Amino acid sequence: MALAKKHDQLPLDLGQLYAADITGAILAFLTHYGYTVWRQNTTGIYDAAKARWRVNPQSRRGVPDIIGFRNRDGLFIGVEVKAGRDQLRDDQRTFLNELRAAGGLAFVAHDFAQFQQSFELRGLHCQVV
Template sequence: MTTEHDIQNDIRVAVSRAGCTIIRTNTGRVMTKDKRMFDAGPPKGWPDLTGFRHSDGKLILIEVKNERGRLRDDQKRFAEFISQYPVLYGVARSVEDALKIVEG
């Protein structure tokens, strides 16, 4: 089975070649000097890849899953929320899926 990380890297290359800028949406949790935990990055449920299409500036948001991956509840809520806006959003399990998303 292909890992989501490998699929994500292949998608980043292909989408970039298709006239888009795309980055991995980094998240993490760190401890501050005064021992508090700090969540870095976007809110829970935000997709793995964020970018824009050069031809028209449309926002691209891609959630990457492998063939057995499922959306978490927070990811489902995000998908429902973002559907009301004119952005290019979708779940991609392959480069082909991602290219369909960016083609709109």
């Protein structure tokens, strides 16, 4: 076996990342590139009297997990994070399509590397703060 082949490395296996891990990495990445972003909590309200979760009447269904804006021009960004077998719901797809139609940046991230590649392919990586 040639020396180079003997020492070739296999790709680093990080295992299955949870949505919270992917979200944290994307938040840090976007902050580095000049965005003000946050994790948007879309969990309902717990009704103790009925012992169940109910929809928050002041919220909008389908809002992405990460929302924010680009600091230099206020361009809105929305990133829906999906881990494992999780799939986009119709209301999430509708929100992202409306955001895209309005000129905002809409992403679906299944892992950090895929998000980063999509971000860079759109030419958005050039504006480091």
